[in-house]
Amino acid sequence: MTFKILIVEDEADIAEPMRVGLTDEGYSVEWASTGRAAIQRLVDHWDLIILDLMLPDLPGESIVNYLKQQPDYPAILVLTARGSVQDKLSLFRQGCDDYLTKPFIYAELLEHVRALLRRSQRVNTTECQYEDIQLDPSTFRLCAGTEQTILTPKEASILRMFLAAPGRVISRKEILQGVWGLREEPDTNFIGVHLFNLRKKLSEVKRDAWLQTVRSSGFVLCRPEGN
Numbered sequence: 001m002t003f004k005i006l007i008v009e010d011e012a013d014i015a016e017p018m019r020v021g022l023t024d025e026g027y028s029v030e031w032a033s034t035g036r037a038a039i040q041r042l043v044d045h046w047d048l049i050i051l052d053l054m055l056p057d058l059p060g061e062s063i064v065n066y067l068k069q070q071p072d073y074p075a076i077l078v079l080t081a082r083g084s085v086q087d088k089l090s091l092f093r094q095g096c097d098d099y100l101t102k103p104f105i106y107a108e109l110l111e112h113v114r115a116l117l118r119r120s121q122r123v124n125t126t127e128c129q130y131e132d133i134q135l136d137p138s139t140f141r142l143c144a145g146t147e148q149t150i151l152t153p154k155e156a157s158i159l160r161m162f163l164a165a166p167g168r169v170i171s172r173k174e175i176l177q178g179v180w181g182l183r184e185e186p187d188t189n190f191i192g193v194h195l196f197n198l199r200k201k202l203s204e205v206k207r208d209a210w211l212q213t214v215r216s217s218g219f220v221l222c223r224p225e226g227n
């Protein structure tokens, strides 16, 4: 599997050598030079975001906050010129996984990238499996036993919320917030069609209703009764 890395950095002198170097390592790398361009790209699946905090249009922290609303947010490696212990502790509290203080050498960056991706891979495989239901977060392939189907990115994001918390009732509101980052449904049944299709695909591979409605509270992923 090829890891996907998004570099968010406004300085081409820093971003371009990283992009070339990491691409040579076999990673799939893209570069966003502004915060807004980065946020537009975040609808795609990424394994790692390399994030410069000092962007011309948005503070890097707002991108971290945006990422944290996603159910399956990628590992975040922050590039920062601010190097005090307090600054670093504050980055970890905000949800960043690691940091590098500018200036850094490429070899150092590469070691941090490798370590983070090893860690995220371990988390991803446990989060994306429940009993024999398995989701590949990069290809959106859903498998159970010998059956398989392909989910849309939104269906995969919804399913990942359930796979991360099997047996727990998840409300429509949580799904809306987690997958779309919205507080209010823009129209009635905005998420209904995605849920309907996800349940249909899940029942195709499992031949039973593993994603169940809990009246007036939400939905739950669990073994159906008598199964």
Ligand code: CA
Residues within 6 Å of the ligand: 009, 010, 011, 052, 053, 054, 055, 056
């Ligand atoms: Ca910068």
